[in-house]
Amino acid sequence: MLRYVSNKVTVFLTSRVYSTRSHVGSTISSNSWTTVVTALAQSGVIDALHAAVELLNDGDKPDDASALIHLLRVSGNNGYVSLCRQLHGYVLKHGYVSKTRLSNSLMRFYKMSDSLEDAHKLFDEMPEPDVISWNSLVSGYVQAGRYQDGLCLFLDLHRSDVVPNEFSFTSALAACARLGILLLGACIHSKIVKLGMERGNVVVGNCLIDMYGKCGSMDGAVLVFQHMEERDTVSWNAIVASCSRNGELELGLWFFHQMPNPDTVTYNELIDAFVKCGDFDSAFQILSCMPNPNSSSWNTILTGYVNSEQSSEATLFFTQMHSSGVRFDEYSLSIVLAAIAALAVVPWGSLIHSCALKLGLDSRVVVASALIDMYSKCGMLKQAELMFWTMPRKNLIAWNAMIYGYARNGDSTQAIKLFNQLKQERFLKPDGITFLNLLAVCSHCEVPMELTLGYFEMMVNEYGIKPRVEHCCSLMRAMAQRGEIWQAKRVIQEFGFGFDGVAWRALLGACSAGKDLKAAKAVAAKMVVLGEVDEDEYVYIVMSNLYAYHERWREVSQIRKIMREKGVEKEVGSSWIQEQNFAMQF
Template sequence: MLQSGFKPDGYGLTHLLRASTHLGLDSYCQQLHSYIIKSGFVSHKIYSLSDAHRLFVEIPQPSVVSWNSLISGYVQSGQYREALSLFLELDRDTEISANAYSFTAALAACGQLRLSLLGALIYSKIVKYGLENDVVLANCLIDMYGKCGSVEDAIRVFEEMIDRDIISWNSVIAACARNGNLEQAFGFFYRLPKPDTISYNELINGIAQFGDIEEAISILSSMPDPNSSSWNSILTGYVNINRIHDALDIFSKMQVKNIQMDDYTFSIVLSGIAGVSGLTWGMLIHCSIVKQGLDTSVVVVSALIDMYSKCGQVKNAESIFRLLPKKNLVTWNAMITGYAHNGDAAKVIQLFEQLKLLRDLRPDCVTFLNVLAACSHNDIPLHKANQYFESMIRDYGIEPTVEHCCSMVRLMGQRGEVVKAGRMIYELGFGSYGVVWRALLGACGACKDLKVAKFSAAKVIVLEGHNDYAYVMMSNIFACHGRWREVSRLRKFMQDRGLRKEAGCSWIEVENVSPYSSMVR
């Protein structure tokens, strides 16, 4: 066909790839892949792991390359449990053996899921295969232990290495710094003959998160080649401790110094602005995003949707959402959360139903948390909310979190089902969480159930100690029942212990702060 001057279209190339895969002709697959890239068809490829998995299953005798491609695909898409499941299936295969690449992907998945025990078991397989001296695998093991919080294990692997590269050093520095072991992180940093930018960045990131952020800035100013990640660590540190105007100052300096800003830079500063409802700053940064051509970035647009929603500008958020050509689950969740945050329960449910129809996206725990919240702000029957909750567990395999439990408790309390809500707390295994009993106590305040309220208040006090919330709520509930003697006794008890109702507070945008002219440059 090619010799005759004809060029295959995307449909024909798909069938050629399928045929080559069926026959196990890896070299033909690679040649076709090269042709696809050179011919510009790469932009038309549909990346679907479900399709890839179906093709993989159809291969009579898949090679280890085929296994690794699929495992790696699952890791890169964040589906770590699926990746590990596939790796364990490969490990059970008697006709083919895992290789170093298989192990690196599996260790990466263990790190993300914080499964240090499984990671250690995988390492025992590495030893069995005689790959324990592989530098890349050792680096992956250090990284895995670091992400699992097992700093001493990470250090042990590092110290036992025969050969080390710069990635080995940076991995152990990261393992220490990211877990707050700053003294050990500095120790490895000073032992490192030639620290690179990543070495400095890991140290800055750890200090900004666990130490004195001013010290992190001092290291930033003294490092040889700071990059956007170096500045982003400082930016993140300020946002995490709610020093938003300091974060904006850093953001402005990045622009003045022409530091390359990436998706993460804009997403983190927007998250800080969203937390204080700083609409003016948000709009200025939106202008910068458009000028830098990042207004089609899924990460940045998701942060924009979140910012506008939290600033009460739902229409702006909705317009941005609808204009984005490609959306991921984070984008959908940002818009669903935006509707929930602004009390538009009908839109939450409507968007959730649209999401369920999509082929390559599935609702996650965040999605369902917003759906349950929407049910409590709308005249949705309790049985319908229960259906959503049960579907989350049954159809999507999502384990309920304490937040889901609290949402259901509030929902049931609004409908007067506080006794059933109390039973559900134990059934879900959250009986030792004070926050769920707080939610039930609050629900009792709405439906005036004195008996369940007493029990819930007692649980809150046992689990959280004496605090104002339980006593204030009980005082209010006693007052609703005309039990003024109990009200007086509780108030005296609170005065004697120095307990008082917490004052409410809210964030407002400070309008008299001078905006940075560089923000819209």
């Protein structure tokens, strides 16, 4: 068996080695593990790998695990995935599994090659995982965006006999930050203080600032920053980012002016801060004056336009990026695709698609998901499907984008079918967005009420997702469509959204769709009590239209009068003209 495996190793290696060999020349004169390890650690990497494989082929077992660790590191770093997997087989066969460091090294390889499940399996098989084994897996999950899995594992670590260290806490804090779980983040902070890890480790401090900032606690972020014994550029950037994120522009600028050596990230944070408060002029000013702007600097402004629903401006800015010679990255493309999706201009979307193909970015998850989204928003479901099914790796965002595509185009059968397929996926599970899309399908198409309710219950009970107001709105729309307005009203109360204007607004929309004047009057009255009516023409328009439908003209003119008095008037319909310039730029 070993001979067979090793032969494959040799074949694999030689097929890649020959071309480089003539340039590098052989540096290995005598084959022994000592010389091989020295070579692996220094130079002549390819030759050293070759020599190592020859030793394995000859049945020459390494004295200890360290040679195999070196071998794994070097082969992993050079992309010899198949060799690494075969080395794992060798490790299993020759009983090296109990060597914790060696297993950690294998875990590193599996993490590097995006095989977290293999890393976890290996971890489970380790007789004595140490703190590095735990940290490696926790950080693997966190870096892969599987924050909940990472946190669960971190909590398991806490319950184990292994003592967590600084590294364990930094990964856990990053997960809390991304999930916005301030309570757990603060608990971890107190644990860090108790263990005396807060001082003397700048990275821990940086993670704390980031966690507080992302969880909306500006005070927490500033407090940590002020108490840090040592600060590096990341600390300063993290505090400026916290200010930007929490709308504290002036405080952010104050920190910026104190900062010894601002770098590109710092300037980008400032651009972001200005863009977030709508001050695009200042953002431009920083962009034109900053020392080393990169694609992120431009992308930040581009994102600002998209987030403030200025899609046309976003596309114009994108052409400006192109003419300024900015190198587009996957984010530039995905952001501009969002703008194009909002404008629903298919030719521009196709142009960006070609651009992505040309740059070799079309299979990146952010770009592919944005393309799916753009095509489905433009009504081109077949194109969206093609993108989805040809993606080499589909993450949840891609699945959600495709389900949303069906939802938007009213194809409930396909949306539900795809959702059922997603449920079968081993390493993905539906999230709140998935269910939002699914419930939207149910509320727009004629999906049986039992099925709709079933999905809602599945979300809460099976997947433990707390319903947000948007989920309840979809459920209410579905109920209202069947004339069950009063049951829909019960949903608002039952899930504690009685004081949420958005929920009542949705219910009013549902009453309007069902032409139910009596129910609409009750809902509008509730909205008046909640103060949701002032400066919002929606309630007036809905009520006026409903009264008109029921030919109650006296009430219609009364509402129009109130609207005139309050200065709330129906928005004038707007249209857009395609800027031909955009297409001309490419």
